Amino acid sequence: MSADNIWLYRRRRAINLIALVLGAAATLFGLFWLGWILWVTLVKGFTALGPMLFTHSTPPPPGAGGGLANAFLGSLIVNSIALAVGVPVGIGAGMWLAEYAKHGKLGGVIRFLNDILLSAPSIVLGLFIYTILVKVVGHFSALAGGLALALIVLPIVVRTTDEMLKLVPSTMREAALSLGIPQWKVVMQILFRSARAGVITGILLALARISGETAPLLFTALNNQYWSSNLLKPIATVPVVIFQFALSPYAGWHALAWAGALVITLFILTLSLLSRLILSRSKVTHD
Amino acid sequence: MPDSSTSAAIPNTPAQRMILRTTRDARNDRLFRWVLLSCAMLVLLALLGAVASTLWGGRLAFHTFGWKFLVSDQWNAVTGQFGALVPIWGTLMTSLIAMLLAVPISFGIALFLTEVAPSWMRAPVSAAVELLAGIPSIIYGMWGLFVFAPFLADHVYPWVNDKLGHLPLIGALFRGPPLGIGMLTAGIVLAIMVIPFISSVMRDVFLTVPTRLKESAYALGSTTWEVVWNIVLPYTRSAVVGGIFLGLGRALGETMAVTFVLGNAHQLSASLLMPSSSIASVIANEFTEAVSPMHQSSLIALGFLLFVVTFIVLAIAKLLLLGLARRGGTE
Numbered sequence: 243m244s245a246d247n248i249w250l251y252r253r254r255r256a257i258n259l260i261a262l263v264l265g266a267a268a269t270l271f272g273l274f275w276l277g278w279i280l281w282v283t284l285v286k287g288f289t290a291l292g293p294m295l296f297t298h299s300t301p302p303p304p305g306a307g308g309g310l311a312n313a314f315l316g317s318l319i320v321n322s323i324a325l326a327v328g329v330p331v332g333i334g335a336g337m338w339l340a341e342y343a344k345h346g347k348l349g350g351v352i353r354f355l356n357d358i359l360l361s362a363p364s365i366v367l368g369l370f371i372y373t374i375l376v377k378v379v380g381h382f383s384a385l386a387g388g389l390a391l392a393l394i395v396l397p398i399v400v401r402t403t404d405e406m407l408k409l410v411p412s413t414m415r416e417a418a419l420s421l422g423i424p425q426w427k428v429v430m431q432i433l434f435r436s437a438r439a440g441v442i443t444g445i446l447l448a449l450a451r452i453s454g455e456t457a458p459l460l461f462t463a464l465n466n467q468y469w470s471s472n473l474l475k476p477i478a479t480v481p482v483v484i485f486q487f488a489l490s491p492y493a494g495w496h497a498l499a500w501a502g503a504l505v506i507t508l509f510i511l512t513l514s515l516l517s518r519l520i521l522s523r524s525k526v527t528h529d
Numbered sequence: 530m531p532d533s534s535t536s537a538a539i540p541n542t543p544a545q546r547m548i549l550r551t552t553r554d555a556r557n558d559r560l561f562r563w564v565l566l567s568c569a570m571l572v573l574l575a576l577l578g579a580v581a582s583t584l585w586g587g588r589l590a591f592h593t594f595g596w597k598f599l600v601s602d603q604w605n606a607v608t609g610q611f612g613a614l615v616p617i618w619g620t621l622m623t624s625l626i627a628m629l630l631a632v633p634i635s636f637g638i639a640l641f642l643t644e645v646a647p648s649w650m651r652a653p654v655s656a657a658v659e660l661l662a663g664i665p666s667i668i669y670g671m672w673g674l675f676v677f678a679p680f681l682a683d684h685v686y687p688w689v690n691d692k693l694g695h696l697p698l699i700g701a702l703f704r705g706p707p708l709g710i711g712m713l714t715a716g717i718v719l720a721i722m723v724i725p726f727i728s729s730v731m732r733d734v735f736l737t738v739p740t741r742l743k744e745s746a747y748a749l750g751s752t753t754w755e756v757v758w759n760i761v762l763p764y765t766r767s768a769v770v771g772g773i774f775l776g777l778g779r780a781l782g783e784t785m786a787v788t789f790v791l792g793n794a795h796q797l798s799a800s801l802l803m804p805s806s807s808i809a810s811v812i813a814n815e816f817t818e819a820v821s822p823m824h825q826s827s828l829i830a831l832g833f834l835l836f837v838v839t840f841i842v843l844a845i846a847k848l849l850l851l852g853l854a855r856r857g858g859t860e
Contacts, residue, residue, distance in 0.1 A: 254752055255752065258754040258755070261753075261758075265637040265638070269637065269641040272725075276661050280664075282676050283668060333568075334567075338569040339569060342566070357843075358847065361775065361779055361782075363783075363839055364782070365812055366583060369582070369586065369829055370578055372586075373829065393579075400572060424557060424558050426562075429561070430561075454664075454668070456667045461817055481785075484671070
């Protein structure tokens with residue numbers, strides 16, 4: 243080997259080493275932020291956690307005492323509306339895409355637009371519901387908040403239903419149809435059953451996503467300082483209360499905001515772990 | 530003829546029962562199909578409705594200000610003058626900073642996860658990186674405002690101002706008081722938020738590269754880096770760009786985190802250390818307080834602009850990613 247070749251060889255090895263070290267460093271860098279953010283949320287959240295959090299409503303300024311009970315109720319109501327509207331429609335649309343429009347043009351267009359809706363800025367979805375509902379009716383409401391979140395649930399459920407139904411082997415379809423079972427029964431009672439674990443995963447992920455959504459609720463559900471379960475009135479939700487409290491100058495409100503942040507973060511992490519678990523388990527049984 | 534009518538209502542021969550049943554099944558099938566189709570149409574309607582309603586809501590602003598809405602830096606609720614230049618500038622700059630930081634880091638993560646990491650490490654590490662995407666943006670915002678921005682203001686920005694602020698050309702970008710909140714902070718927070726999206730797309734498309742291509746390159750004596758740079762990246766180029774655009778779409782529309790750390794200031798400044806505003810943050814901050822119809826209409830018009838821009842970016846992303854899916858043989 244000539245001297246030139248040795249240098250070339252060493253140079254290539256050095257570049258390779260640098261690139262691989264940088265790659266590992268980038269991964270550590272990404273995990274570092276995850277660790278930092280979770281750590282801060284845990285520490286600040288736990289110090290603010292108290293027994294009153296779930297039993298008392300949001301306090302007036304300067305925010306000593308009190309809890310987030312009304313906000314938890316509000317989030318429960320608004321998220322339930324979102325799931326009640328978004329999940330059936332999403333499953334229906336997903337079934338249509340997978341069973342009736344596998345290769346069609348309209349199916350392609352809807353699949354394409356659904357993927358765009360999946361990443362569309364959520365604040366614009368809030369504006370949409372504001373213009374068609376809040377402005378027409380004349381007041382903010384829990385219902386409007388739920389519908390705005392349903393628009394976020396919808397594309398997630400459509401996508402997972404579509405993909406999970408596509409994974410069902412076509413022999414199962416053919417076997418069922420050859421027995422003379424009508425197609426709606428094939429889809430609902432055979433194919434859907436086999437894809438159910440995946441669809442549930444999608445629903446859990448959608449719930450995780452909307453539990454932390456703030457932007458679309460700001461001008462649909464608005465906020466409410468008091469205990470309210472009226473669907474046609476403004477309602478407090480955890481993310482919006484966190485937003486309001488965190489940007490306030492009061493220390494008591496800040497503490498409550500951190501406590502709320504801790505609760506929704508833990509909730510969301512639990513949901514995503516749960517959905518992973520269901521998916522990995524269903525994979526084993528499906529094959 | 531009473532006899533024939535009763536026999537039609539209550540079928541007693543097997544053949545008649547069969548016909549009745551078949552027609553009922555056919556009717557149910559048609560009904561089922563229509564229900565599903567209308568669900569699918571709702572997806573279409575949601576997207577078109579969002580475009581149409583924001584355009585309709587913003588018509589007052591578009592009509593009054595015309596093209597000047599896009600280029601005016603006035604934003605004054607008292608005089609009723611609204612222009613979108615500052616929010617547009619803020620949105621583009623923060624997203625640009627986010628992309629400059631997130632793309633190389635995401636590439637590094639994808640490189641690590643597909644070529645370097647031992648196989649037992651891959652699944653947990655990529656799950657952890659994806660957890661970053663699950664954290665709600667309001668948590669990023671609070672962390673950014675209460676922890677990260679003060680940290681930057683105390684330890685990083687004074688140094689940036691001293692060392693980089695005097696450089697020719699780019700110096701103006703880094704000069705300013707160390708407030709902590711501002712475009713650079715927002716850009717960094719956005720970068721952290723989009724890293725999981727970009728890196729998971731990159732990892733997935735890197736895995737689609739046929740093993741024999743890579744092995745051929747290794748057999749010719751390539752190093753790992755040369756295989757990634759000369760084989761994997763050219764093979765997946767369009768999908769990688771698609772993943773970057775997907776991240777860009779997220780960054781452009783991100784609301785809460787940016788609202789916390791950007792400062793909501795309606796001023797145009799060259800310095801990245803200064804507070805600014807983005808389209809989404811202006812809407813989040815001002816919408817419920819906008820009393821005049823013109824103010825509200827201008828905010829909805831901003832929403833329309835944001836939606837159109839992200840639509841285009843995401844559509845490009847999707848098309849680029851579809852290209853790879855076809856070649857990868859999954860279609």
